[in-house]
């Protein structure tokens with residue numbers, strides 16, 4: 630890792646995403662004394678992680694800090710306010726990592742000069758070591774800095790290096806926002822179970838266990854998802870009856886394509 634107590638890792642914004650990654654790093658044994666968090670009001674559960682590990686917390690980037698890495702994890706709409714506050718602590722060799730949707734590399738270069746910038750798009754399963762992050766580095770990112778970003782992100786899940794910055798918007802639409810689609814699927818499955826006549830508690834329990842179990846099976850199995858699907862589907866059985874609805878021309882596939890396209894469109898709008 631290129632950061633240390635003397636040249637720390639500064640996390641700016643410890644909300645849902647920053648907090649999820651911080652929890653994941655603490656669980657993976659990253660040195661808390663090499664981390665500084667800048668956030669005026671982190672959520673209670675993240676504050677507990679910060680204080681529990683003795684991580685330095687400040688409402689603003691502390692003056693005089695010379696971070697080796699700055700990770701920006703605030704809402705894209707706050708960049709205009711946050712980047713000028715960060716400018717004094719970003720040194721020419723500070724690696725700037727942004728997890729913000731939309732905000733392009735050029736925005737960081739305009740605020741900080743020709744510094745190394747890596748745009749990353751993680752997701753909240755990072756909190757439990759099962760995230761996936763797409764990363765695009767600009768030309769100024771060194772091999773050592775790339776190694777550090779790779780190690781940090783792979784401590785909380787998988788890492789995919791991207792060839793072009795435009796791909797970040799696509800990653801956002803698929804895996805950055807994707808956990809929400811799966812949670813909604815679990816909510817809908819529970820609601821459908823309830824409509825079918827189960828109690829709300831039983832329907833919810835079945836739906837959550839099914840989504841988790843199917844995810845875990847997909848994670849551990851070497852088979853393609855399509856094979857796992859076929860393994861559930863008896864000819865002319867119950868699954869086939871349901872899949873006829875979900876796999877219809879106007880079924881889940883076009884719906885998800887429309888949903889992902891909407892997320893990608895929004896990511897492009899957030900470029901500002």
Ligand SMILES: NC(=O)C1=CN([C@@H]2O[C@H](COP(=O)(O)OP(=O)(O)OC[C@H]3O[C@@H](n4cnc5c(N)ncnc54)[C@H](OP(=O)(O)O)[C@@H]3O)[C@@H](O)[C@H]2O)C=CC1
Pocket residue numbers: 641642643644645646647648667668669670671672688689702703704705707710711728729730750751752753805806
């Ligand atoms: N949530 C997700 O699943 C993912 C989010 N992202 C990206 O991560 C970024 C953060 O999103 P998310 O974590 O959901 O948002 P949150 O609002 O949960 O977190 C942002 C945090 O930044 C804090 N904050 C506000 N102003 C400042 C400031 N001046 N300096 C430091 N911190 C500040 C917020 O405090 P307060 O709440 O008081 O405003 C909050 O704690 C976004 O850019 C988003 O695009 C990327 C991938 C996935």
Ligand SMILES: O=C(O)[C@@H]1CCC=N1
Pocket residue numbers: 730801805806
């Ligand atoms: O909803 C958002 O804008 C962020 C980016 C990806 C997930 N959450």
